Amino acid sequence: MAEPLTVVITGAAGQIAYSLLYSIAKGDVFGKDQPVILHLLDITPMMGVLEGVIMELQDCSISLVRNVIATADPLVAFKNVDAAFMVGAMPRKDGMERKDLLKANVKIFFEQGQAMDKVAKKTVKVLVVGNPANTNACILSKYAPSIPKENFTCLTRLDQNRAQAQIAAKLNVTADKVTNVIIWGNHSSTQFPDVAHAKVDLNGKVVPVREAINDDSYLKNDFVASVQQRGAAVIKARKLSSAMSAAKAAADHMHDWFFGTKGDNWVSMGVISDGSYGIQEGLMYSYPVRIADKKWTIVQGLSIDDFARGKLDATAAELKEELEAAIAECT
Numbered sequence: 001m002a003e004p005l006t007v008v009i010t011g012a013a014g015q016i017a018y019s020l021l022y023s024i025a026k027g028d029v030f031g032k033d034q035p036v037i038l039h040l041l042d043i044t045p046m047m048g049v050l051e052g053v054i055m056e057l058q059d060c061s062i063s064l065v066r067n068v069i070a071t072a073d074p075l076v077a078f079k080n081v082d083a084a085f086m087v088g089a090m091p092r093k094d095g096m097e098r099k100d101l102l103k104a105n106v107k108i109f110f111e112q113g114q115a116m117d118k119v120a121k122k123t124v125k126v127l128v129v130g131n132p133a134n135t136n137a138c139i140l141s142k143y144a145p146s147i148p149k150e151n152f153t154c155l156t157r158l159d160q161n162r163a164q165a166q167i168a169a170k171l172n173v174t175a176d177k178v179t180n181v182i183i184w185g186n187h188s189s190t191q192f193p194d195v196a197h198a199k200v201d202l203n204g205k206v207v208p209v210r211e212a213i214n215d216d217s218y219l220k221n222d223f224v225a226s227v228q229q230r231g232a233a234v235i236k237a238r239k240l241s242s243a244m245s246a247a248k249a250a251a252d253h254m255h256d257w258f259f260g261t262k263g264d265n266w267v268s269m270g271v272i273s274d275g276s277y278g279i280q281e282g283l284m285y286s287y288p289v290r291i292a293d294k295k296w297t298i299v300q301g302l303s304i305d306d307f308a309r310g311k312l313d314a315t316a317a318e319l320k321e322e323l324e325a326a327i328a329e330c331t
């Protein structure tokens with residue numbers, strides 16, 4: 001059996017971690033033969049709750065989990081980690097936008113970046129989930145300069161999964177039949193869920209989603225709005241933000257980073273912009289990526305029409321503003 005991977009989950013006593021830990025523990029993320037050592041970080045007042053979560057993990061009786069370290073000290077949590085799920089942050093409430101969390105949450109990533117810089121492996125693969133996820137990931141990377149920028153990503157896979165599921169429901173197929181939906185930009189209500197290059201397998205025949213749906217007005221309006229607003233709709237209904245689906249998406253993201261994408265397929269991830277598609281360099285922007293040998297590359301050469309161009313630029317403009325506000329909080 002392989003050497004254990006050391007994996008940190010921050011916000012480990014919270015609701016996303018409650019689902020995510022089980023997924024990691026049973027091998028959904030790093031493989032069914034891959035043992036893991038779990039580092040669980042939360043704040044001091046949550047250590048009692050975290051103890052209960054660890055009891056439950058133990059009671060799952062899963063042999064892949066070789067050790068669990070619970071701590072409120074980031075220097076202990078990030079020590080020698082191979083992978084980091086950065087979940088620990090305040091969730092939004094009904095009526096808030098995710099960027100309203102910036103003031104409360106960005107300092108967490110400012111401080112944890114510095115700790116990560118000191119003690120994490122330089123090869124660590126980092127996924128930021130805590131909102132506003134793109135901007136928090138940018139700040140984390142900025143304050144962990146000894147770790148390559150390519151190692152920092154943020155979660156937009158939940159938006160991708162939502163978009164895929166909505167298209168699948170409309171076409172009366174299962175979600176796995178829909179591929180290459182793209183989420184561009186910010187994990188916020190300005191994100192652009194784009195099916196211009198998406199495909200669907202209808203009874204063994206692969207056709208463009210646009211052709212199968214045959215309703216551009218729906219794809220440009222109701223579909224886009226409903227993916228953009230799905231997080232808010234869950235909060236309205238559940239009085240808590242998405243957790244099970246967020247954990248599933250975080251698991252999907254890290255799984256694909258470790259195991260790669262298949263064939264022509266791509267997935268969406270928030271990654272550091274290199275200027276692709278005219279987006280300002282240095283923003284943490286969600287792009288379609290292909291992954292091989294544990295490295296992502298932005299899919300190039302996709303056609304962008306005027307409608308899409310406006311959407312790509314609007315979400316970039318929001319990210320630029322968020323980043324400026326976040327940097328001001330960190331000085």
Ligand SMILES: NC(=O)C1=CN([C@@H]2O[C@H](COP(=O)(O)OP(=O)(O)OC[C@H]3O[C@@H](n4cnc5c(N)ncnc54)[C@H](O)[C@@H]3O)[C@@H](O)[C@H]2O)C=CC1
Pocket residue numbers: 010011012013014015016017041042043046087088089090091092108128129130131132133155156158159187241242243246
């Ligand atoms: N990117 C995405 O797709 C999604 C992001 N989220 C975001 O994920 C975050 C976590 O959500 P939930 O688990 O539902 O929240 P939660 O409130 O249930 O759990 C958050 C946990 O983080 C802990 N925490 C707070 N400050 C910390 C710090 N400095 N270090 C370590 N832990 C700390 C809290 O004590 C709590 O246990 C929120 O910001 C939420 O908005 C949620 C869903 C989807």
Ligand SMILES: O=C([O-])CC(=O)C(=O)O
Pocket residue numbers: 091092098131158230231232234235241242246
């Ligand atoms: O909506 C929220 O605040 C939580 C989240 O990011 C999502 O569900 O996409």
